[in-house]
Amino acid sequence: MRWTGTNKALLMVLAFGLLISGSAHGVQYVESPPLAKVIQGQVGQVQKSPSVQVPLITWGGDIATVLANGNSRTTAKGSIFDRLGLNLKLAREDDFKKQVEAYRRGDSPYLRGTLGMINMASELLSGDPRTRPVIIYQMTWSSGGDALVVKEGIKTVSDLKGKTISVQAYGPHVQLLTEMLRDAGLSTREVVIKWTRDLTGNDEAPAAALPSPEVHAATVISPDALMLTSNGTVGTGAEGSVKGARILLTTKTANRIIADVYAVRSDYLELNRDQVENFVKGLMASEEELRDLFKNKEARLADYQKMIGAAAEILLDSPQAVADAEAMYNDCEYVGYKGNVKFFGDPNYPRNFSKLTEEAQIAFTSIGLIGKRVALDHAKWDYERFKAGLKDTAGVEAQRFDKDRVASVITRKQQQGALAEGELFSFEVYFQPNQNTFPADLYAEAFARVVELASTYGGALISVEGHSDPMAYLNGKKQGSPEVVLGRIKQSAKNLSLTRATAVRNSVIAYAASRGITLDESQFAVVGHGIMRPKNGVCGNDPCPPKTEQEWRNNMRVEFRIIQVEAESTVFKPF
C-alpha cells in the first residue's frame, strides 16, 4: 500500500482517531522476518488467459500505465498497449505481500513495487528459478511523495542515533531510512526500528505511531507528513498533528533513493520476451504522452480530463479524486527512456540499478529483512530498439537550480548565521598553509562522498564553505597593526576562503567528470567565511588564538554541508 488513504476522507479519519486516542497505544508493532519465512505456498505456472494481469499500486507513476491501457482496466481498442498487440488487465494491489503471493502462484507474471521492496522479496522469489525476478523498467523516482518526520530535538539525520523510528515493514520507506542512516554514518543497529503493518490510513501505520512518547521519528507518505506537522510547519498537537513534529526531509530532497519499478518472472520473460519488451515500449511511449498532457493541459483538456479521471478511479477508487491524482503525479519524477538507459545502462551513474540493489541488500541483511544477499538481474534491453516512436531520447540534463536564487538564499542564510538550518549531513576536508590546489588523489575519499551525496540528494543544495587561517590577522593585531590594515587582512581572508571553496567545488566536479559522472554545478553554492568561524571559537570579536598546532591546522578547512531547501521553492528551476 503506497498511497491508499491519501484521499482526504481517510486522512480525516486517521486524524480523528489520533485525536481521540491522544496517543499511539493502539499500534500493534509487527516483526519483520525475511519474506521467505512469511510467505508460504506453491509456485505455479503463469496462467494462460487471453489477457495478462498486470499489478498497479497507488502511485503517481502508475498513471502512465493506466493511460497506456487506454484509461481503462482492460486494454482499450486503439490504446498504446493495444497498438503494441498487448491485452492486459490492470489490477491494483497495494499489499505487497499479496502481490508477491499472486506472482508466485502465476496469477500475474509481473511484480510492481519499489526496487527496495523487490529486493526484499528477491531471496524468496529466487528460491525457484521460475519466479526469479528480472527488473524490466524504472517508472519513477519518488520526488516529494515520501518523508521523514521527526520530533523536537532532531535537527539532522545524525541526531537519530539512539532514537526510535517507526517504519512500515516491507514497505517503500525501508530503503529511504537505511540510506539516510548510512549517509549520516549511522548503522541500523544504532537506531531502534518499530515496524508497523501498514503504510497509512489506519492505526497500524507509522503516522499513528509517532504520537507515542517512545517514538521519535517516522517515515510516512507526504499527506501524512503534512498532517503530522500542521501542514508542513511544526506540529501544534491539534488536528492529528504531533506537537513539535516537523519534516526533516522528503524525497524532493532525497530524490534518488526510491525507484519504482516493474519486475517480471524469469520463466515468463524467457517465453514472452517480445511481449514484455512491448510492455516496456508502451510504458515509455505513455510516459511521453502523459508528460505532454500535463504540459498542454489546457490545449488538450478533453484528453487530459479523461486521463486524470481514469487514474483517479482506478488508483484512488473515485473518479472525483482528480486533485489527489494530480498530487500523486507531482510527488514523483518520471524517468522515461533516458532515465532507464541511465539507470540500467550507465555503470558510472552513482544511483544506478546495481548500486541501489547492492545498498539495499546490504542494509536489509543487516536488519534481518532478508536472510542473505541474492543476485538481482535486469532485462539488459537493447535500448536502441525502444527509440522508434519516442521523442525524448537524447540531450543533456538541464540545471535543476536557479543559480542566482541559490546564491541569494545562501547569502541570506549566511547573514543570518543560519547555514546550519536544514543541514542533513556535513563533513570537512583540511588543507595546508598556502595550499592552492585540491588534487583528487589527496581528497578522493571526501570527493567521492560529495559525489555520492550530490547524486542521492539531488534536491538538496551542497554548500562548500571555505575557512581561512586567522594567524596573519592575530599576529598583526599582536604587533599593533593599524585597524585599516587588520580590516584588509580580514577581507582578504574572506576572499581567499571563497576562492578556496570555489577551487574545491571545481575539483569535485572535475573528479566526478573524470569518472564519467556529470554533476549539476547549480547544486553547489560556494561560501567564504574567512577567519570569522574558526574551529577553536571566537574571543570577543576576534578569532581565538590557537593554543596548539592542531588547533591552528583545524582552522584551515573546507566544509561541505548538504542542506534541505524544500521551503525555498524558488531555488528550483521549473521542469
Next chain:
Amino acid sequence: MKAKRTLFIAVLILSLAGGLLSCGKDKDKDTPPPQAARKDQKAIPQPQPQPQPRTPQEDRKAAPAPQSTQVQQPDKVTNEASWPPPATDGGEITLSGNLLARNYYVVLDSSGSMGEVRCSGNMTKSAAAKIALAQFAKTVPGDANLGLAVFDAIGIREKVPLGLENREKFIAAVNATTPGNATPLYDAVLLGYQKLEASARSQAGYGEYHLVIVTDGQAEPPTQDPTPIVGQILRRSPIVIHTIGFCIGTNHSLNQPGRTIYKAADNPRELLRGLEEVLAESPDFDVVKFKE
C-alpha cells in the same frame, strides 16, 4: 535656494541622528543627488543578535571546549559578517560574474576653493586633480570597478556608476567639473558608501571596496562634518577610506591615522603618487594564485 539648502541640512541632521543611510542602485546616467535618495534611507546595519541555538552537529564538530569563559562557539560571527545588509526593498540581486572584483569609488571635491592655485604647484587644485585622476583611471585594473561622484557648482551627484570599461567616461566626467559651492563632505561620503554597498550586494560582500576622497578642506557647512559616518563605515564594513588631501591639517576628519589612509597631495606629483598608492596598497594575499 536658501530654503532648499536649509531643508537639505535638516534632512542631513535627521539622518545623522537616526544613523540613516540610503540604499541606491547604480544607474547608467547621473543619479540624483542625495536629497532625492532620502526616501530610501536606512541605517547602517546595527549589531544583530546572533542566533543562539546551535545544532548538536555543530557542537560535535567543534574543537574541544576552550578554556576561556570568554570564548564563544565557533560559528559565532562578528558583525562584519553581515555586511552588506540585505536591500530594504527585498528585491532580487543579480550576482556579479566576478565576486572578487575590486571597487574604487572616487569622490571628487570640486568646491569653490579647488579653483585656487595653492598646494598644487602653479595650477589650480582642480586642474591638478584632473590630471592626476586621468592618470589614475588609466591605472585602475581592467577587472576592477571604478565610479565617480563629484560635488561642485551644481551640487553632489554621481557622474559615473561603478563599472568596467568606463575609464574614458570617468576622465571626461572629471574634466567637466567646475569648481564652486561648499564642501558637503558628509553627503559625499554617504553617497560613496551607498554605491559601494550596492556593489557589495551584487558581490555577496566579497571583493575589495575603496572609497577615495580627493578634497582640499574642512566640511562646509559644519553640519557636513563626515566624522560620524566615517566612524560607522569603519565599524560596520570592510570599506577602506583613502583621503587624498590638498594642504589639509592632520586634524581633518577624514584623516584618522590607523583607521583611514591619508595621503597629502600638496603638489601634482604627490597627488598622483597618493592615487597610485590607492592601487598599490591592495594586497593580493595569494588570491591571484587561485585564479585559473
